[in-house]
Amino acid sequence: xxxxxxxxxxxxKEWGQAVSQLDENITAIKSxxxxxxxxxxxxxxxxxxxxxxxxxQLLKSLQFQLDLLAQQLPTFDEVQSGQATLKSWDEQxxxxxxxxxxxxxEAKDNIRQAAEEERALLLGGGEESxxxxxxxxxxxxxxxxxxxxxxxxxxxxQMMVQEVERSASTLATFDESTSVLQKAEGExxxxxxxxxxxxxxLSTMQRQDVFDR
Numbered sequence: 496x497x498x499x500x501x502x503x504x505x506x507x508k509e510w511g512q513a514v515s516q517l518d519e520n521i522t523a524i525k526s527x528x529x530x531x532x533x534x535x536x537x538x539x540x541x542x543x544x545x546x547x548x549x550x551x552q553l554l555k556s557l558q559f560q561l562d563l564l565a566q567q568l569p570t571f572d573e574v575q576s577g578q579a580t581l582k583s584w585d586e587q588x589x590x591x592x593x594x595x596x597x598x599x600x601e602a603k604d605n606i607r608q609a610a611e612e613e614r615a616l617l618l619g620g621g622e623e624s625x626x627x628x629x630x631x632x633x634x635x636x637x638x639x640x641x642x643x644x645x646x647x648x649x650x651x652x653q654m655m656v657q658e659v660e661r662s663a664s665t666l667a668t669f670d671e672s673t674s675v676l677q678k679a680e681g682e683x684x685x686x687x688x689x690x691x692x693x694x695x696x697l698s699t700m701q702r703q704d705v706f707d708r
Contacts (some may be wrong), residue, residue, distance in 0.1 A: 497568075497569045499564055499567045499568055499569065500568060500569065500573065502564055503561065503564050503565070503568065503577060503580075506557050506560055506561050506564070507580070509553075509557060510554065510557050510584065513550050513553045513554050513557065514550075514554070514587070514591070516546075516550050517547055517550035517551065517554070517591055517595075518591075520543055520544075520546050520547040520550060520595075521547065521591070521594050521595055521598045522598075523543050524540065524543045524544065524547065524595070524598040524599060524602050525598040525601050525602060526602075526605075527539065527540055527543070527602035527605055527606055528602055528604075528605025528606035528607075528608065528609045529605050529609075537606045537610065540599075540602060540606070544595075544599065547595055551588070551591070551592065551595070554584070554588050554591070555588070557584070558581065558584050558585065558588065561577065561580065561581050561584070562581055564577070565577030565578055565580075565581060
Protein backbone atom coordinates (compact mmCIF):
# COMPACT_ATOMS: atom_id res chain seq x y z
CA UNK A 496 0.00 0.00 0.00
CA UNK A 497 1.23 3.46 -0.91
CA UNK A 498 2.47 5.58 2.01
CA UNK A 499 -0.08 8.34 1.41
CA UNK A 500 -2.90 5.79 1.09
CA UNK A 501 -1.87 4.23 4.40
CA UNK A 502 -1.79 7.66 6.05
CA UNK A 503 -5.36 8.32 4.83
CA UNK A 504 -6.52 4.98 6.24
CA UNK A 505 -4.96 5.89 9.60
CA UNK A 506 -6.82 9.21 9.55
CA UNK A 507 -10.10 7.37 8.95
CA LYS A 508 -9.51 5.13 11.97
CA GLU A 509 -8.65 8.12 14.15
CA TRP A 510 -11.78 9.92 12.90
CA GLY A 511 -13.97 7.00 13.92
CA GLN A 512 -12.45 6.90 17.40
CA ALA A 513 -12.85 10.66 17.86
CA VAL A 514 -16.50 10.53 16.74
CA SER A 515 -17.21 7.69 19.20
CA GLN A 516 -15.64 9.70 22.03
CA LEU A 517 -17.63 12.79 21.11
CA ASP A 518 -20.87 10.77 20.97
CA GLU A 519 -20.15 9.54 24.52
CA ASN A 520 -19.58 13.12 25.70
CA ILE A 521 -22.81 14.29 24.09
CA THR A 522 -24.76 11.46 25.72
CA ALA A 523 -23.21 12.26 29.12
CA ILE A 524 -24.02 15.98 28.75
CA LYS A 525 -27.60 15.20 27.75
CA SER A 526 -28.07 13.06 30.88
CA UNK A 527 -26.76 15.74 33.26
CA UNK A 528 -29.34 16.57 35.90
CA UNK A 529 -31.52 13.51 35.28
CA UNK A 530 -30.25 11.69 38.38
CA UNK A 531 -31.49 14.44 40.68
CA UNK A 532 -28.00 15.69 41.57
CA UNK A 533 -28.28 19.15 40.05
CA UNK A 534 -25.35 20.86 41.82
CA UNK A 535 -22.87 18.01 41.37
CA UNK A 536 -23.72 17.50 37.71
CA UNK A 537 -23.66 21.22 37.03
CA UNK A 538 -20.04 21.20 38.23
CA UNK A 539 -19.17 18.35 35.85
CA UNK A 540 -20.75 20.05 32.82
CA UNK A 541 -17.70 22.28 32.03
CA UNK A 542 -15.42 19.23 32.08
CA UNK A 543 -17.69 17.30 29.71
CA UNK A 544 -17.95 20.29 27.39
CA UNK A 545 -14.17 20.76 27.48
CA UNK A 546 -13.70 17.15 26.42
CA UNK A 547 -16.30 17.58 23.68
CA UNK A 548 -14.57 20.71 22.37
CA UNK A 549 -11.26 18.82 22.30
CA UNK A 550 -12.90 16.12 20.20
CA UNK A 551 -14.35 18.72 17.82
CA GLN A 552 -10.96 20.35 17.45
CA LEU A 553 -9.37 16.97 16.75
CA LEU A 554 -11.98 16.28 14.07
CA LYS A 555 -11.22 19.65 12.48
CA SER A 556 -7.52 18.82 12.51
CA LEU A 557 -8.18 15.44 10.86
CA GLN A 558 -10.20 17.21 8.15
CA PHE A 559 -7.27 19.55 7.55
CA GLN A 560 -4.82 16.65 7.28
CA LEU A 561 -7.08 14.69 4.90
CA ASP A 562 -7.45 17.76 2.70
CA LEU A 563 -3.66 17.88 2.36
CA LEU A 564 -3.24 14.16 1.72
CA ALA A 565 -6.17 13.68 -0.67
CA GLN A 566 -4.41 15.62 -3.44
CA GLN A 567 -1.33 13.42 -3.09
CA LEU A 568 -3.08 10.05 -3.51
CA PRO A 569 -1.57 7.97 -6.35
CA THR A 570 -4.66 7.43 -8.53
CA PHE A 571 -7.53 9.58 -9.77
CA ASP A 572 -10.12 7.25 -8.21
CA GLU A 573 -8.41 7.49 -4.82
CA VAL A 574 -8.33 11.28 -5.07
CA GLN A 575 -12.06 11.32 -5.82
CA SER A 576 -12.72 8.95 -2.91
CA GLY A 577 -10.66 11.13 -0.60
CA GLN A 578 -12.63 14.22 -1.62
CA ALA A 579 -15.91 12.37 -1.04
CA THR A 580 -14.74 11.31 2.42
CA LEU A 581 -13.78 14.89 3.21
CA LYS A 582 -17.25 16.12 2.23
CA SER A 583 -18.89 13.40 4.34
CA TRP A 584 -16.71 14.34 7.32
CA ASP A 585 -17.68 18.00 7.01
CA GLU A 586 -21.40 17.13 7.07
CA GLN A 587 -20.92 14.80 10.05
CA UNK A 588 -18.93 17.48 11.89
CA UNK A 589 -21.76 20.01 11.47
CA UNK A 590 -24.35 17.50 12.75
CA UNK A 591 -22.21 16.73 15.80
CA UNK A 592 -21.94 20.42 16.65
CA UNK A 593 -25.73 20.75 16.49
CA UNK A 594 -26.15 17.63 18.66
CA UNK A 595 -23.73 19.07 21.23
CA UNK A 596 -25.61 22.36 21.37
CA UNK A 597 -28.97 20.59 21.81
CA UNK A 598 -27.48 18.34 24.51
CA UNK A 599 -26.33 21.39 26.46
CA UNK A 600 -29.76 22.99 26.23
CA GLU A 601 -31.36 19.81 27.55
CA ALA A 602 -28.75 19.50 30.32
CA LYS A 603 -29.36 23.07 31.49
CA ASP A 604 -33.09 22.42 31.77
CA ASN A 605 -32.47 19.18 33.69
CA ILE A 606 -29.97 20.81 36.05
CA ARG A 607 -32.26 23.77 36.72
CA GLN A 608 -35.10 21.48 37.68
CA ALA A 609 -32.85 19.26 39.84
CA ALA A 610 -31.36 22.33 41.57
CA GLU A 611 -34.82 23.59 42.46
CA GLU A 612 -35.66 20.23 44.03
CA GLU A 613 -32.34 20.26 45.94
CA ARG A 614 -32.98 23.76 47.21
CA ALA A 615 -36.39 22.77 48.49
CA LEU A 616 -34.87 19.80 50.30
CA LEU A 617 -32.06 21.86 51.87
CA LEU A 618 -34.42 24.53 53.11
CA GLY A 619 -36.74 21.96 54.57
CA GLY A 620 -34.74 21.63 57.81
CA GLY A 621 -34.08 18.47 59.81
CA GLU A 622 -31.18 16.01 59.99
CA GLU A 623 -31.50 14.95 56.35
CA SER A 624 -31.02 18.53 55.18
CA UNK A 625 -27.91 18.97 57.39
CA UNK A 626 -26.31 15.78 56.07
CA UNK A 627 -27.16 16.81 52.54
CA UNK A 628 -25.48 20.22 52.96
CA UNK A 629 -22.29 18.63 54.34
CA UNK A 630 -22.13 16.14 51.48
CA UNK A 631 -22.58 18.88 48.92
CA UNK A 632 -19.76 20.97 50.44
CA UNK A 633 -17.36 18.01 50.47
CA UNK A 634 -18.20 16.92 46.93
CA UNK A 635 -18.00 20.49 45.65
CA UNK A 636 -14.42 20.78 46.92
CA UNK A 637 -13.41 17.45 45.36
CA UNK A 638 -15.10 18.34 42.09
CA UNK A 639 -13.35 21.71 41.95
CA UNK A 640 -9.92 20.07 42.32
CA UNK A 641 -10.74 17.47 39.66
CA UNK A 642 -12.01 20.15 37.28
CA UNK A 643 -8.76 22.12 37.68
CA UNK A 644 -6.63 19.08 36.78
CA UNK A 645 -8.88 18.18 33.85
CA UNK A 646 -8.74 21.73 32.46
CA UNK A 647 -4.94 21.68 32.64
CA UNK A 648 -4.83 18.38 30.73
CA UNK A 649 -7.31 19.72 28.18
CA UNK A 650 -5.13 22.78 27.50
CA UNK A 651 -2.08 20.55 27.05
CA UNK A 652 -3.94 18.37 24.57
CA GLN A 653 -5.15 21.43 22.69
CA MET A 654 -1.59 22.70 22.36
CA MET A 655 -0.49 19.29 21.03
CA VAL A 656 -3.26 19.31 18.40
CA GLN A 657 -2.24 22.80 17.27
CA GLU A 658 1.39 21.69 17.02
CA VAL A 659 0.37 18.71 14.86
CA GLU A 660 -1.51 21.06 12.52
CA ARG A 661 1.51 23.34 12.22
CA SER A 662 3.77 20.36 11.54
CA ALA A 663 1.43 19.04 8.85
CA SER A 664 1.36 22.45 7.16
CA THR A 665 5.16 22.68 7.31
CA LEU A 666 5.55 19.21 5.80
CA ALA A 667 3.17 20.10 2.97
CA THR A 668 5.19 23.25 2.22
CA PHE A 669 8.41 21.23 2.35
CA ASP A 670 7.03 18.63 -0.09
CA GLU A 671 5.98 21.39 -2.48
CA SER A 672 9.43 23.02 -2.27
CA THR A 673 11.11 19.65 -2.87
CA SER A 674 8.99 19.11 -5.97
CA VAL A 675 9.96 22.55 -7.31
CA LEU A 676 13.65 21.86 -6.66
CA GLN A 677 13.47 18.49 -8.40
CA LYS A 678 11.84 20.10 -11.41
CA ALA A 679 14.49 22.82 -11.48
CA GLU A 680 17.24 20.19 -11.24
CA GLY A 681 15.73 18.29 -14.18
CA GLU A 682 15.63 21.46 -16.26
CA UNK A 683 19.22 22.23 -15.30
CA UNK A 684 20.38 18.76 -16.39
CA UNK A 685 18.55 19.23 -19.70
CA UNK A 686 20.20 22.61 -20.31
CA UNK A 687 23.58 21.21 -19.33
CA UNK A 688 23.24 18.32 -21.78
CA UNK A 689 22.24 20.75 -24.54
CA UNK A 690 25.21 22.97 -23.71
CA UNK A 691 27.61 20.03 -23.91
CA UNK A 692 26.25 19.02 -27.32
CA UNK A 693 26.51 22.62 -28.52
CA UNK A 694 30.14 22.81 -27.38
CA UNK A 695 30.88 19.52 -29.16
CA UNK A 696 29.30 20.81 -32.34
CA LEU A 697 31.29 24.07 -32.18
CA SER A 698 34.51 22.12 -31.71
CA THR A 699 33.70 19.96 -34.73
CA MET A 700 32.93 23.03 -36.83
CA GLN A 701 36.22 24.67 -35.76
CA ARG A 702 38.21 21.57 -36.70
CA GLN A 703 36.38 21.39 -40.05
CA ASP A 704 37.16 25.07 -40.67
CA VAL A 705 40.85 24.48 -39.98
CA PHE A 706 40.83 21.44 -42.24
CA ASP A 707 39.13 23.43 -45.07
CA ARG A 708 41.75 26.15 -44.80
